[in-house]
Amino acid sequence: MQISELARRTGVPVATVKYYLREGLLPSGELTGATRARYDEAHVERLRLVRALLGPGGLSVATARSVLAAVDAPGTAVHEALGAAHRALPGVGPGDPPDLDRARAVLARRGWRVAEDSPALRALAAALAALEAAGYPPGDDLLDRYAEAAGRIGEQDVAEVPAGSLPEAVRFVVVNTVLLEPVLLALRRLAQEDASGRRFSGG
Amino acid sequence: MQISELARRTGVPVATVKYYLREGLLPSGELTGATRARYDEAHVERLRLVRALLGPGGLSVATARSVLAAVDAPGTAVHEALGAAHRALPGVGPGDPPDLDRARAVLARRGWRVAEDSPALRALAAALAALEAAGYPPGDDLLDRYAEAAGRIGEQDVAEVPAGSLPEAVRFVVVNTVLLEPVLLALRRLAQEDASGRRFSGG
Known part of the structure; x- marks a missing residue:
């Protein structure tokens, strides 16, 4: 055409x-x-x-190009493509590496194993530092609750990756990582709105 | 000083x-x-x-100003402040209102009640439309699983809002809404990385 x-x-x-x-x-x-x-x-x-x-993925042109490169890279294995996608996606920017110990402790309590240089590990550490700086250091029980909920869906995300075609598996991983994030955030806000209505406005 | x-x-x-x-x-x-x-x-x-x-909240100066205005507004009730915060926070931009029926169906299955003009409802609808456009329309079982996980933490987020001081409650709501989002996303990616390692690279 x-x-x-x-x-x-x-x-x-x-x-x-x-x-x-x-x-x-x-x-x-x-x-x-x-x-x-x-x-x-x-x-x-x-x-x-x-x-x-x-659009709703919210990526810049430069980031979208990196994500598409991860989708297209010939011979990429699924686990490596997931890592490439996570590195390309918006996360924590450059700057001093945050203190990773607290973030590592959350993972250790769940038995999760991730790469030493995982961008998501840095992102988690930076987010915990931001909460601390804002005067709301999150308790272990809150973090464990978040980790349990995240673990439930992350596990299922990976279980659903199609096993047959490698390029299709890579594409699935990248698209779902990016495009299900706004779904998850919107659903949490909707759950908050419902719970807030019941607790604070009697209905 | x-x-x-x-x-x-x-x-x-x-x-x-x-x-x-x-x-x-x-x-x-x-x-x-x-x-x-x-x-x-x-x-x-x-x-x-x-x-x-x-910083890690990732807000622009203009958005941060709106969020702080929601924190500071005198006499704001908690439920209304949550709504104001959700409207100020980054979400779906202007544009054609997406088809809300699919998003409403997810909420109806969980019995959640939210405002007709909830920005999070629009954000959810836009995210579902993006998945559809990308060729990955999410199934009801996937959405229900995400909604269950989101509901678990959203409910707890609201339960932890301090009941004593109204300004403190409003501030808590806004800060936790913004600053726990990167925590949740990072934890999901870490759970994916762990599960992907077990499934695709033998541990």
């Missing part, structure tokens, strides 16, 4: 499709003339993925 | 403290001369909160 058809199929303006092509988020089409290229179903699918990552 | 002492106590450079004063994130000190002002313990505490919101 031509670029106009690709735009129509996905509801993305032609100018935006061209922008994604320039930014390397969308692979070039097959050249069929000096200024014409042909696109296929893989482009439709990729364009939908790009829109999802940049 | 003078501004230099405030900076020393909190580890924030004087120029940055002045920037927060200009941006309205920190209330002015008590004027003690043409160019001098006196600050107190409330400023130390507020400055730590501002740093936590802008």
Whole structure:
């Protein structure tokens, strides 16, 4: 199909499709003339993925490019792709490494094993430091409750990764890691709103 | 104390403290001369909160200002403050209202009651639409599992709100809503990493 058809199929303006092509988020089409290229179903699918990552996924163009690189890297094994995705995703920025001991203690109580340089471990340590700095150091029981809830869904996330095709498994891991995060946060806020209504406004 | 002492106590450079004063994130000190002002313990505490919101909280200056306004609004009731905080926090941006039916169905299955215009409801609907667009429409069983985990911690979050002082309750709600989100996301990724290691790389 031509670029106009690709735009129509996905509801993305032609100018935006061209922008994604320039930014390397969308692979070039097959050249069929000096200024014409042909696109296929893989482009439709990729364009939908790009829109999802940049929209409610909330990623920047640069971060989306890193995440897509993790999806596309040939021969990546699933466990390594998960690590690559976690490193590409928004998390804790550069800066002094936070004190990791408290974060490691939470993991040790659950028996979780993660890499020494896990970006999520740094992110957890930084988040705990922020709570401390704000005057709300979280207790172990609160952290254990959060870890239990997170563990339940994280375990299930990984159990659902399709085992057959490696590229499909990698894509599944990256997409679900990014796009289920806003689902989880929205559901926690909705649960808070419901509980707050029952506790503080009698209904 | 003078501004230099405030900076020393909190580890924030004087120029940055002045920037927060200009941006309205920190209330002015008590004027003690043409160019001098006196600050107190409330400023130390507020400055730590501002740093936590802008740092690992990941908020923009404008969003932090809205969140702090929700904290400070006199006479705000707790349930209304939670709503104000949720509206101020990063979530789904402007745009076409997403189809809310699927999101409402998840809530209905758990018996949660939330406002018709709840920003978290819109955020959930937008996140579900993004998963659909990316080719991974989530099944009801996955959503119910996420809702159960989120419900467990959201319920407990609200149970822990201190009942005595209203301003303190409001502050607690806002800080915990913002600053526990990165904790939850980091823990889910760590649980994924642990489970992925066991499933895909033999331990």
